[in-house]
Structures are given as C-alpha cells and as structure tokens.
Amino acid sequence: MESNKEIRQEIQRLKEKLSERKKDIEKIETLIQRKVDREPGLWEFNFNELEEEMWNRFLSMEKNEEEMWNCFLSLEKNSDCLNMEEIKSSRKMMGWIIVLFKKILRKITTPYSRMILARQSRFNRELIPFFLASVLSLQKIKDRLNVLEARTKKVIENQEDLFDELNTLKLKINKQKKEQKK
Amino acid sequence: MIESKQLLEMAEKSPNDLSKLLKSCFIENKNIPDSFIGLILLKLIQKNPSYAVLPCLSELIETISLDKGIQSAYNILTRLEVMLDFRKPSIGIYDCALHFIGGAQKYGCTIAHALQNEFDITLITNRNITLDELQRWYNLELSRCRLKIIKIPFFEEKKQKKIMIDPADVDLKKDNPFHIISKESGNYDIFVNNCMLEMVYPLANISLFICHFPEREISRFFYVSKYTEIIYNSLYTAEWIKKRWKLVPHKHIYPPVDMEGLDHSQKKENIILTASRFDLSGNKQQLEIIRSFKKFVKQYPKNKRDWKLILAGGSIAENQYLEKIKKLISLSPGEDIELKVNVSADELKTIYKKAKIFWHFTGFNQYDPARVEHFGMTIAEAMQNGCVPIVFNGGGQTEIVEDGVSGFLFSSEKELFDKTIELIKNQDLLVKIGKKAFQRGKQFNKDIFIAEIKTHFNQLLKEYRSIKKNNSIFIL
Numbered sequence: 001m002e003s004n005k006e007i008r009q010e011i012q013r014l015k016e017k018l019s020e021r022k023k024d025i026e027k028i029e030t031l032i033q034r035k036v037d038r039e040p041g042l043w044e045f046n047f048n049e050l051e052e053e054m055w056n057r058f059l060s061m062e063k064n065e066e067e068m069w070n071c072f073l074s075l076e077k078n079s080d081c082l083n084m085e086e087i088k089s090s091r092k093m094m095g096w097i098i099v100l101f102k103k104i105l106r107k108i109t110t111p112y113s114r115m116i117l118a119r120q121s122r123f124n125r126e127l128i129p130f131f132l133a134s135v136l137s138l139q140k141i142k143d144r145l146n147v148l149e150a151r152t153k154k155v156i157e158n159q160e161d162l163f164d165e166l167n168t169l170k171l172k173i174n175k176q177k178k179e180q181k182k
Numbered sequence: 183m184i185e186s187k188q189l190l191e192m193a194e195k196s197p198n199d200l201s202k203l204l205k206s207c208f209i210e211n212k213n214i215p216d217s218f219i220g221l222i223l224l225k226l227i228q229k230n231p232s233y234a235v236l237p238c239l240s241e242l243i244e245t246i247s248l249d250k251g252i253q254s255a256y257n258i259l260t261r262l263e264v265m266l267d268f269r270k271p272s273i274g275i276y277d278c279a280l281h282f283i284g285g286a287q288k289y290g291c292t293i294a295h296a297l298q299n300e301f302d303i304t305l306i307t308n309r310n311i312t313l314d315e316l317q318r319w320y321n322l323e324l325s326r327c328r329l330k331i332i333k334i335p336f337f338e339e340k341k342q343k344k345i346m347i348d349p350a351d352v353d354l355k356k357d358n359p360f361h362i363i364s365k366e367s368g369n370y371d372i373f374v375n376n377c378m379l380e381m382v383y384p385l386a387n388i389s390l391f392i393c394h395f396p397e398r399e400i401s402r403f404f405y406v407s408k409y410t411e412i413i414y415n416s417l418y419t420a421e422w423i424k425k426r427w428k429l430v431p432h433k434h435i436y437p438p439v440d441m442e443g444l445d446h447s448q449k450k451e452n453i454i455l456t457a458s459r460f461d462l463s464g465n466k467q468q469l470e471i472i473r474s475f476k477k478f479v480k481q482y483p484k485n486k487r488d489w490k491l492i493l494a495g496g497s498i499a500e501n502q503y504l505e506k507i508k509k510l511i512s513l514s515p516g517e518d519i520e521l522k523v524n525v526s527a528d529e530l531k532t533i534y535k536k537a538k539i540f541w542h543f544t545g546f547n548q549y550d551p552a553r554v555e556h557f558g559m560t561i562a563e564a565m566q567n568g569c570v571p572i573v574f575n576g577g578g579q580t581e582i583v584e585d586g587v588s589g590f591l592f593s594s595e596k597e598l599f600d601k602t603i604e605l606i607k608n609q610d611l612l613v614k615i616g617k618k619a620f621q622r623g624k625q626f627n628k629d630i631f632i633a634e635i636k637t638h639f640n641q642l643l644k645e646y647r648s649i650k651k652n653n654s655i656f657i658l
Binding site: 011039 | 227247249250251253254260262263266268355361364365368369405469473476506509510513
C-alpha cells in the first residue's frame with residue numbers, strides 16, 4: 001500500500017511537471033512532435049482572397065489600379081525574351097575564361113534558341129495585355145455582382161412580406177364579396 | 183534487432199537499464215506505440231519495489247517526452263493512473279454551443295448525466311453558462327460534473343461578436359483558433375467533441391466525435407479522421423458522413439427523448455402542433471407551416487372548424503425570424519394560430535398531451551442536405567404523447583415515423599392536406615395511429631440512450647484499462 005502511494009505521488013508529480021511545460025508550449029505541433037496543419041491551398045480561398053492572391057502573386061503588387069500602368073510596362077519589358085542579357089562573371093581569376101566560354105556557347109546556340117524564343121516573345125506580347133484585361137474585367141464583374149447581390153437580397157426580403165399581405169388581402173376581399181352577396 | 187519481449191523483460195528484471203534501451207530504440211527511429219510503452223511502465227511498477235521504480239520512472243518519462251513529445255508522455259502517465267486504479271477516469275465533453283438550448287447540447291449533457299458517477303466529467307464550452315441553467319433546460323441532474331469555460335480569443339476579439347461560435351468565420355489561411363481546445367483535450371482520458379467541430383485536434387488517449395450532421399466540407403483544419411470513434415445520431419447523418427467526408431462512422435446512438443406521457447389516451451383537443459426552435463436562419467420552416475395552415479383553412483373551411491395551430495419553441499432575445507412569424511400571424515387575426523415562445527418543459531409537455539396532430543416541415547422544398555432534419559427530437563417527443571406526426575418524407579424523420587403505421591410522411595403540400603383531412607374526419611384512425619405513435623416513441627426514450635451510452639463507455643474503459651496482449655508481439 002505504501003509503495004502504491006509513493007508511485008501514485010510520483011506519477012502525479014511528473015504529470016504536474018509536464019503540465020507546466022505544456023502550458024508554455026503554444027503550438028500543438030511541438031506538443032506532439034509531428035505536423036498537424038498543412039499549408040493552405042488555393043482552392044480554400046474565397047473570392048476576395050483569390051483576387052488578392054492574383055495581384056500579389058502574378059503582378060507582384062498590392063491591389064491598386066493606378067500602379068497597374070507601371071506594372072504593365074515592366075511586364076512588357078520582360079515579355080521580350082530575345083533581348084540578350086549581358087554575360088558576366090564574378091570570379092576574379094578565371095572570370096574572363098568563363099565569360100569567353102559562355103559567349104562562344106551563346107554564339108553557337110543563338111540561331112536555334114531564337115527560333116523558339118521569337119515565338120515565345122510573340123506569345124508573351126499577346127498574352128500580357130490579355131491577362132491584364134482579364135484582371136480588370138474580373139474586377140468590374142465582381143463590382144456588378146456585389147451590387148446585384150445586394151439588390152436581390154432586398155427583393156427577396158420584400159417579396160415574402162408582399163405575398164403574405166397579398167394573400168391576406170385576397171381573403172378579406174373574398175369575405176367582403178360573400179357578405180355583399182348575402 | 184531488439185524484440186519487444188526484451189523491453190518487457192528488462193522492465194521486470196533490470197529497470198535501471200530500461201531508459202538506455204528505450205533511448206537507443208528511439209535513436210534507431212523505432213516506432214513504439216504509446217500503448218506498448220504504457221505496458222512496459224506498468225510491468226516496471228508491478229514487478230519492482232517502489233525504491234527501484236521511482237528513480238527510473240522520471241528518467242523514462244523524460245526520454246519519452248524528448249522523442250515522442252510532452253503530450254505522449256503525459257498521456258502514458260494518465261493511462262497508467264487509470265490502469266493502476268489511482269483515480270477515476272476523466273472525460274472532457276466539448277460543446278461550443280452549450281450556452282444555447284438545442285438537441286445536440288441535450289445529447290452531450292445527457293452523456294454527462296449518465297456517466298457522472300463512474301467518470302470525472304468536465305463540460306467544456308466557450309461562452310458563459312452555468313450548470314444550474316443546463317440542469318433546468320434539460321431537466322437533468324449534473325451535480326457531479328464540472329464546467330470549464332475557455333474563451334477563444336479569435337471569436338472574443340471580433341468587432342461584431344456573434345451569439346454563436348461560427349467555425350465558418352475561421353480564416354483558413356491563418357492559424358487555427360480552435361487549437362486552444364485541442365490543447366485542452368489532452369488533459370482527459372476521454373475527449374468527446376459534441377458539437378461536430380472538425381477543427382479540434384484530439385490529443386486525449388481516447389477521443390469521440392459525436393456527429394449530428396457533417397455540416398462543413400473537408401478543409402485545411404479537418405481532423406475527424408484523428409478521432410478514435412465517430413458516433414452518429416441517425417442513419418441519415420451516417421450516410422452524409424460517408425458521402426461528404428469519406429469516413430465510415432462507428433457507433434449509432436439515437437438522441438435521448440424524454441417527453442414520455444403516462445398514457446396515450448389522454449383527453450385531447452383539436453390542435454395541430456409544431457414544436458422546434460425558432461432558428462434565426464428559418465431552418466425549421468415555421469413560416470411555411472403558417473402559410474400552409476392558412477391554405478389548409480381556405481381549402482377545407484368546414485373540416486378545419488374548431489382546429490387550431492400552435493407553434494411552440496425556444497428563441498433568443500432578438501430574433502428577426504420570430505418577428506416575421508409574429509407579423510404573418512397578425513395579418514390574419516381571425517385564424518386560430520397561437521405562438522408559444524420559450525415555454526417551460528412542463529408547459530410544453532402539457533401542449534404535447536393536448537395536441538392530436540403534429541406537423542414538421544424541416545427539409546421540405548430544400549436542396550441543402552444540412553437543412554433537412556438530421557433526426558427530429560420533437561417528432562419523437564410528440565409521439566411519446568400519442569400525437570400523430572405528419573412529417574416531411576426526408577432525413578432522420580423517416581427513421582422515426584413508419585408511414586401509415588405510427589404516423590404519416592408527406593412529400594407535397596397536397597399529401598400533407600390529404601393526410602391531415604383523413605385524420606380529422608376519421609377519429610378512429612387518429613386514435614389507432616396515436617396509440618402506435620405512443621409505442622414507437624418509447625423506443626427513443628432517455629433510459630435507452632443512457633443504457634447504450636453506459637455500455638459503450640464501459641466497454642471503452644475496459645479496453646483502456648487493459649492493454650491488449652498483441653501489442654507485445656512486434657519486433658522493434
């Protein structure tokens with residue numbers, strides 16, 4: 001019995017100690033040492049969040065139509081993939097050899113890569129205005145939807161009341177008609 | 183290779199080396215189940231004197247907490263206490279809507295009432311409420327239960343604080359605000375999630391998810407699959423758990439209904455009754471019931487004579503839906519429509535006793551499965567008082583009412599009117615079906631629920647107290 005009492009007290013003491021440590025831990029992942037929540041997926045975003053994500057992710061900016069023109073210009077600039085970047089090397093000793101090697105490699109491959117990149121450039125130039133136009137038209141559709149939603153809600157609210165009043169009026173009129181006949 | 187047998191032998195013969203061996207198992211990434219570690223500790227305690235156990239127990243717990251996390255170490259100790267009979271097993275029953283009168287809440291409180299002698303019960307909720315209020319609302323004795331109110335900062339700090347904690351408000355891109363409850367769940371032997379809140383991660387040794395209906399789709403914070411068992415209230419709910427969550431629920435227990443009258447042949451009046459909460463969303467469709475009654479009066483003025491409609495149910499203080507109902511009733515003052523809001527259980531019982539027919543529309547003309555009655559406790563209450571139910575043919579209602587035997591099911595307004603007229607005209611049929619309804623209603627009574635709950639929890643406890651032998655067979 002005495003031995004049981006000691007064990008019981010020891011278990012209780014250990015539990016209290018663990019409880020204290022538990023209190024200091026905020027994340028349950030730390031408590032159980034395994035992952036609990038996964039990262040949010042795009043499909044879990046609502047309309048507004050998706051829109052925000054679109055602006056952030058694809059246009060790299062906060063939602064602001066005034067800035068859109070600058071963004072458009074920067075996308076336009078990047079759309080031309082035929083525009084060659086300068087070849088550089090950060091290495092002090094061997095740098096010139098690397099630069100030379102890269103320049104030769106570019107010279108050899110350019111005719112072939114240009115064939116593909118020219119098509120890509122054309123595609124980009126057409127796609128960017130289309131993409132921006134889509135973003136803007138989506139915004140306009142959303143604004144119109146909001147207005148329509150608010151109007152529909154009001155109409156539905158009033159409709160039920162009107163029906164009830166109409167039915168009551170019908171009943172009253174019928175009653176009056178019967179009384180007049182009598 | 184270390185055999186699990188070796189660990190058990192070591193716990194018996196050389197406890198001082200046990201921690202070292204366990205540590206080496208963890209280093210080698212051996213996945214030892216918590217229940218087996220519990221078995222090792224049990225052996226250690228049972229086969230050795232306390233002076234030998236005490237120094238290594240603390241070391242072992244530290245080793246376990248480092249590898250498996252603090253919660254695992256805590257859970258192992260919690261289970262040991264129960265296995266060694268050091269204390270009563272504890273249950274935490276969580277319901278975020280406990281401050282609101284409802285069928286699901288009655289379900290949870292009746293579980294607490296049924297188990298409070300054998301278990302240490304704590305009712306956990308998020309908004310202010312007292313045990314006295316719960317006892318009064320559900321006519322239950324809960325004196326041995328405790329109440330713990332845990333406020334969730336996310337919902338408390340909202341500018342427009344809603345009456346109900348609404349999981350739909352949770353931003354799935356941010357942190358899960360319900361993890362405060364997940365953490366609390368780890369303080370009990372058994373954790374019961376009674377409000378089907380799938381965002382609570384269970385940390386207790388045994389966890390039960392009571393599902394009254396799978397309301398939301400699977401999201402980032404979906405942990406129902408982490409629960410030991412899913413208990414469901416009706417076959418309709420079970421079907422939707424499978425469809426919506428792709429999970430197979432475990433145990434079916436119908437909700438407790440305790441409105442039983444002594445006799446079905448009490449003196450009844452010409453009353454058509456409907457009883458349900460005046461839900462803000464209009465889920466219970468009382469407005470439609472009034473409209474149908476008005477049509478009914480218009481179509482069958484002679485048969486309707488002397489019959490009145492009573493709408494009974496609970497409501498919160500400011501209820502726009504209730505206001506609409508009042509307005510609709512006031513439009514036709516000549517018709518016999520009575521409204522009984524927030525009446526006491528005794529008064530409601532008296533109305534049930536008097537009423538001959540019971541109408542229930544929930545789900546009628548609805549497309550969302552959540553808006554169909556998941557069970558329909560008030561239907562069973564009416565039946566327990568010999569009131570003939572005419573209810574919508576859908577959801578859990580079809581499990582209660584046997585069409586043409588203990589009541590009627592309807593799918594259209596015409597069917598509702600035809601069946602009502604048939605009962606009004608044929609008093610013998612009314613009495614005959616009322617008698618059958620009374621018998622059928624008995625099958626959902628509180629005593630049956632309590633007996634099922636006790637049997638199930640005692641079975642769980644039996645398994646919890648004894649670690650299965652097959653745990654000791656595996657090779658580490």
